[in-house]
Amino acid sequence: MLLKIENLHVSVEGTPILKGIDLELEAGRVDAIMGPNGSGKSTLAHVLAGRDNYEVTEGRILLGDEDLLAMSPEERAQAGVFLAFQYPVEIPGVSNVYFLKAAVNAMRKARGEEELDAMEFMKLTREKAKLVNLDESLTKRAVNQGFSGGEKKRNEIFQMAVLEPKLAILDETDSGLDIDAMRTVSDGVNALRSEERGMLVITHYQRLLRYIVPDRVHVLVDGRIVKSGDGSLAEWLEDTGYAELGSASV
Amino acid sequence: MANTSQQIDQVLRRDYDAGFVTDIEQDTVPPGLSEDVIRFISAKKNEPDWLVEWRLKAYRHWLTMDYPGWANVHHPPIDFQAISYYAAPKSSEDRPQSLDEVDPELLRTYEKLGIPLHEQEALAGVAVDAVFDSVSVATTFKDKLAEKGIIFCSLSEAVRDYPELVKQYMGSVVPYTDNFYATLNSAVFTEGSFVYVPKGVRCPMELSTYFRINAANTGQFERTLIIAEPGSYVSYLEGCTAPQRDENQLHAAVVELVAHEEADIKYSTVQNWYPGDENGKGGIYNHVTKRGLCEGRRSKISWTQVETGSAITWKYPSCVLKGDESVGEFYSVALTRGYQQADTGTKMIHLGKNTRSTIIAKGISAAHGSQTYRGLVRIGKRAENSHNYTQCDSLLIGDKCAAHTVPYVEVKNRSSKLEHEATTTRIGEDQLFYCRQRGLSEEDAVNLIVNGFCKEVFKELPMEFAVEAQALLGVSLEGAVG
Numbered sequence: 001m002l003l004k005i006e007n008l009h010v011s012v013e014g015t016p017i018l019k020g021i022d023l024e025l026e027a028g029r030v031d032a033i034m035g036p037n038g039s040g041k042s043t044l045a046h047v048l049a050g051r052d053n054y055e056v057t058e059g060r061i062l063l064g065d066e067d068l069l070a071m072s073p074e075e076r077a078q079a080g081v082f083l084a085f086q087y088p089v090e091i092p093g094v095s096n097v098y099f100l101k102a103a104v105n106a107m108r109k110a111r112g113e114e115e116l117d118a119m120e121f122m123k124l125t126r127e128k129a130k131l132v133n134l135d136e137s138l139t140k141r142a143v144n145q146g147f148s149g150g151e152k153k154r155n156e157i158f159q160m161a162v163l164e165p166k167l168a169i170l171d172e173t174d175s176g177l178d179i180d181a182m183r184t185v186s187d188g189v190n191a192l193r194s195e196e197r198g199m200l201v202i203t204h205y206q207r208l209l210r211y212i213v214p215d216r217v218h219v220l221v222d223g224r225i226v227k228s229g230d231g232s233l234a235e236w237l238e239d240t241g242y243a244e245l246g247s248a249s250v
Numbered sequence: 251m252a253n254t255s256q257q258i259d260q261v262l263r264r265d266y267d268a269g270f271v272t273d274i275e276q277d278t279v280p281p282g283l284s285e286d287v288i289r290f291i292s293a294k295k296n297e298p299d300w301l302v303e304w305r306l307k308a309y310r311h312w313l314t315m316d317y318p319g320w321a322n323v324h325h326p327p328i329d330f331q332a333i334s335y336y337a338a339p340k341s342s343e344d345r346p347q348s349l350d351e352v353d354p355e356l357l358r359t360y361e362k363l364g365i366p367l368h369e370q371e372a373l374a375g376v377a378v379d380a381v382f383d384s385v386s387v388a389t390t391f392k393d394k395l396a397e398k399g400i401i402f403c404s405l406s407e408a409v410r411d412y413p414e415l416v417k418q419y420m421g422s423v424v425p426y427t428d429n430f431y432a433t434l435n436s437a438v439f440t441e442g443s444f445v446y447v448p449k450g451v452r453c454p455m456e457l458s459t460y461f462r463i464n465a466a467n468t469g470q471f472e473r474t475l476i477i478a479e480p481g482s483y484v485s486y487l488e489g490c491t492a493p494q495r496d497e498n499q500l501h502a503a504v505v506e507l508v509a510h511e512e513a514d515i516k517y518s519t520v521q522n523w524y525p526g527d528e529n530g531k532g533g534i535y536n537h538v539t540k541r542g543l544c545e546g547r548r549s550k551i552s553w554t555q556v557e558t559g560s561a562i563t564w565k566y567p568s569c570v571l572k573g574d575e576s577v578g579e580f581y582s583v584a585l586t587r588g589y590q591q592a593d594t595g596t597k598m599i600h601l602g603k604n605t606r607s608t609i610i611a612k613g614i615s616a617a618h619g620s621q622t623y624r625g626l627v628r629i630g631k632r633a634e635n636s637h638n639y640t641q642c643d644s645l646l647i648g649d650k651c652a653a654h655t656v657p658y659v660e661v662k663n664r665s666s667k668l669e670h671e672a673t674t675t676r677i678g679e680d681q682l683f684y685c686r687q688r689g690l691s692e693e694d695a696v697n698l699i700v701n702g703f704c705k706e707v708f709k710e711l712p713m714e715f716a717v718e719a720q721a722l723l724g725v726s727l728e729g730a731v732g
Contacts, residue, residue: 049687052679077689089684092675093702102698103688110689142702159688 002027002064002198003167009058010040010047017043019223020059027166028195032209033202034234035220036242041202042086044220045171048200049083050076063167077103078110080166084156084173091143096155097125099143100162107163128161132188150181157188168192168199174208186211206238221245278337283330285309288437291336295406295440298413308426308436318430321593322622322654323562328535333500335438335471391455400484401446402457405473408444415446419477423506423543423570431502431564432539435471439504442472447482447513456712458487474505478513480546485516485712499524501560503538511546511573518711519555519567525590526561533561533590540567544576544602552579553596554710561590566624568597571605571633578607581707586619586651595625595656600633600666609640610706615651622654627668629661636666644674645703647696 003025010018017040025031035041047054048061050073061068063079071079091099104124105115116124129136134154144152153173160168170189174182189212193199201212209217209231217233218225219242226245227233279290288309292302317327395402401412408416426436443459459474478484488505509515517540526533536559542551553567563586569578580596598607613621627638644653655672677699685695701708 049683051683073683073686074689074691077687083687085684085687087680089678089680091681091684091699091702093705094698099685099688099698102690102694103685106691106694107689163688 001025001062003200004062005059006061007059008044008047008056008061010043011055011057012043012053016057017054017223018047021220021223021225023218023225025167025198025200027198029215030193030199030201030212032212032214032217032234033200033220034204034206034209034217034237037204039220039242040223041204041220042171045083045086045169045200045202048076048167048169049073049081074106075110077163078107082160082163082165082168084153084160084168084170086172086175088144088147088152088156090145092145094143096139096141096143097121100125100139100159103159104162125162129158131191132157132161133184134158134188149176150178150184153177153181153185154188157185157192161188161192164197166197168197170199170201172202172204174203174205182208183211206234209234219245278334281332281334283309283333283335283438287335291438291440294336295409297409300417301409304421304426305437308433309438311427312430312433312437315430315433321564321624322620322656323564323591323593325535325562325591328500330434336440395453395455395457398451398454399448400451400453401444403444405439405442405444405475408475412444412446415477416444416475419475419506419508420473421506423508423541424504424539429539431537432504435473435502435504435539439471439473442474442503444474445476445484445486447476447478447484449479450481451479452482453484456485456487458489460489470499470501470503472503474503476505476507476515476517478507478509478515478549480511480513482510483514483516486518487712488517488519489522499534501534501536501538503540505538505540505567507542507551509542509544509546509549509551509576512548513546514550514552515542516552516712517542517554517567519553519557521555521557521563522559524561525559525588527588529589534559535562536560536565537562538565540565541570541597542568542578543570544573544578544605546576547573547602548575548577549573550577550579552577552581552710554579554581554707555583555594556707556711557582557584557592557594560592563590563592563594565592565594566596568599569607570599570601571607571636572601573605574602575604575606576602577605579710580607580609580611581710582611583614583704583707584612584621585614585616586621587616589618591620593622593624595623597626598628598638600627600629600636600638603632603634603636605633605636607636607638609638609642611640611642612704612707613642613644613653614647614700614703615644615653616647618650620652620654622656624656624658626658627660629663629666629668631662634663634665636663638666638668640668640670642670642672643703644672645700646674646676 001024005021005023008018008021009016021044033041033044043054047056050071056069063081066079068076101121108115125139129139132154138151138155144155147155173185177185186208201214214231217229217231219227219237221242279287285306288305289302292305392402424432426433445457447453476484476486507515507517524533544551551569555567557563567580571578578598582594584592584594586592595611596609598609600607609625611623613623615621623642625640627640629636640657642655646653653674657670659668661668677696681699682692682695685698686692690698
């Protein structure tokens, strides 16, 4: 099992947000987590990536057979956890390729591998930019600075392509995108589906799942997974709405 | 967040590597300032009468001046009678004629600081003048420079060997009446470097002075004078360190640059004076007057500074753009952490027609550091079609530091153009988390972000100093080299 979440309870400043999540993800699978605003979707993404200020009060998370919660954010990244941010952050003066090279080499070093030299790295980024259809000029600009919403999201997918994670978490990757941008981003994600990789696609809307077709859909309402099913569950939700599934507001 | 900023503080709270004391026999005067002390200094250096008189005029003027209170720095009043105004290693009583005669303890000091004084071991392409407290201990590559007619020596030697040049230029850019600290310096200056580049000569190597304060309770008052004749070029680097001491020490220097027609002077500083401990005890009070005169048409003066040290920094490297079409530049990175305070910036005085100036100032404040950018752009009536571009950016790390920007602008004609941009940003939890999620350690993440912020300035530094700046800020050299 790639990822195993058991009875996960998480509070933020004393308020319980996640109230007992159980979830398993195998490598090669793409699962969607859907839910209304405030249901705890982004909290789950952040807890998996190791962000501060989320208090795990109960439960555990295993990545393979490692205790994910005992690891720092960078250790998780080095172990193959990748989060595509809902709001990618700008880093002025630091070029995208330089940033990625630092990231790739930090991870290679952590795994005891040789660092890539400039030539090898250029080759890698050129290849991956093509794969996710990213304009190569963007790789030379400062990280996310002056990028449009669509470019930022595409850049996240580009980073994912270069870093080749085991577990990719896509947090509201569709938010703020028009249909064309969403299609481009989805094509990138689909190009990165692989037998060695598991993905968690977090979204409010069903529309993204028309392009990134999930193996399973889990519906998160008020900190609990209230329903799981195959891809058709997303379509059912689109027709019926979250309200049918219980307590939370939509 | 509190947790994160503590972690960042730790990353930034590096030990001061240059804080050791060299145990060497010193020749000093007792603390205190009087005409006798000035005569003593002058006699020690066998100075001509005109120079003693010049010093005394400055001293008498200084006595009439008020202590300047306008800078945004706070410290107890400086007791100028408690400072010793002269300290020299004993062994230089009879100045060494070659490096072999220099006290080995001194050579080891510079080796420890990474400044090799033996020419065969020296960085290729850098000539060094090393100033230890009040005297110059060695100048390298002198002969090679002399072949091109370039003079690079200590100011004392220049007074002895080239009195006419010194007399003509000293005080011509920063007069002895200029300001409290410059006037004090004029009275008591003890050493410094002198550079003269003849007409049409491009100086083939970087010239560098390395200042070191060692003795306790002394001030360092050096004076540097650089003259670039028409069509010449010189790049000059200045580095500074001091031992870790609990008492505050005063450093009040004066630097004067003169660029004649189509001459080009590039002056870079990496200032790493002891900043005091983490509670704000000790550290150097750094009050420096640096000014360049673009005397001739199409001359150019460029200041680049990386300021990481000193408890107090008070410094405004400036350009007087007198020649038509002359160019002034100021690139600055200043880091304040612990309880450091910096009030720094520049003055661009446009007098000639079609003059241009650029100011890029980057301030980084961490922990309890306080930082003020203070800049003046003055465009005179005659300075038609002049242009200034100013950009001031502040980066805050943590929530106890401060950044201020105080730009002054005076324009006396209608054809000139000024642009001013300013930003203040904070290294946020968001940026750090983003970097860590991509596998970078927190320390690497801070370095990466700070380095990105400073990039526009680092790329102006000569290679050798870019490396030193990297070591100092603990940043990687992204994009600045190669």
